[in-house]
Amino acid sequence: MNSGVTRRHIMAAGTAGAILTGSRTIIKPAKAAGHFDPSDAASVLRTLHKMRGEEDGRIAMGWLKGLRYGVVDSEITPLMGMVTGTFARHKVLDDGSIKLASFELAFYTDFYSGELLDRLTIPYTGKSVEVPRLMLGPNSSVNKPSFHGVVELGGGPVPDEDIEESETAMRPTGSTKFERWLGPVTVKEGHVWITEASSATLTPADPTARKVVYSESVTYKGAERDVLNPDLRTISSTLSYTGITSWRPWMEMGDHPGHTTSHALGSKTFDVSSLPGDYVAMAERYYPDALADPGAVLDRLG
Secondary structure: OOOOOOOOOOOOOOOOOOOOOOOOOOOOOOOOOOOOOOOOHHHHHHHHHHHHOEOOOOOEEEEEEEEEEEEEOOEEEEEEEEEEEEEEEEEEOOOOOEEEEEEEEEEEEOOOOOOEOOEEEOOOOOOEEEOOOEEEEEEEEEEOOOOEEEEEEOOOOOOOHHHHHHHHHHOOOEEEEEEEEEEEEEEEOOEEEEEEEEEEEEEEOOOOOOOEEEEEEEEEEEEHHHHOOOOOOEOOOEEEEEEEEOOOHHHOOOOOOOEEEEEEEEEEEOOHHHOOHHHHHHHHHHOHHHHHOHHHHHHHHO
8 A cells, every 4th residue: 555555665565665766777658748758757756646645745545445365376365355545745855856754554354245354264274363453654765766776774663662563463573675666657548657666575584584575566547637737736546556475474374385466446535535434444443543633643753
């Protein structure tokens, strides 16, 4: 949601935070007219973040609703639904980088009914496991204007007590290799699509634990007339998400082979009342303070 989500931070259900540098890829879509240049990383990155948020610092909310499946021997099995929201501030830096402060509230639901899950029976093991509700972040990141970047991260700081349970449920403590791709860009029939993909491999500090791998791709869609308007500080957008991840620790899968895959759709808003009603009900029940004042959560970052 890294999104957003990330739309979101590393190994979470949505956002990855890192300072990325790297060389440009060979992807060079055809240039569009006006100030927007799909072959220039700084131009693409700035447009992407207008689609994700607003340049003047207003808090943007990106929501996703979708489904998650297990994959074993190339066969998929329905596992659960997911609904997530990312709350973020964006700021353009002098060098064209984008500074991002964000956090995510995410929930797992019944695959068919959409009802919030308390427990889930894993079809591969028959084991009933407790399903977490997740508050991921707040995290701060700087995205460099590059089509491709790689960074190695250490274990990082110990999370605040109120989010430590969420962090532990999603990933073990360890070091992470993070890779990010910006693009491709598609300009067609009055619309612009920009894809941002990322992949992270977490090596646990515990030598007996398995690696955790997370990959996601989020595509943002906006109107070409908005993209070509340099006076706009934000661009209305919809988004689509696909993800592949190792079994999460909370699923208690042990050495069972396989992984999960997900797909979701969503959009951006600046108003809680425009978020999906079921998501708002879940967030009000479990994280009322964060939903009522997301700025206070982001202010923890200083």
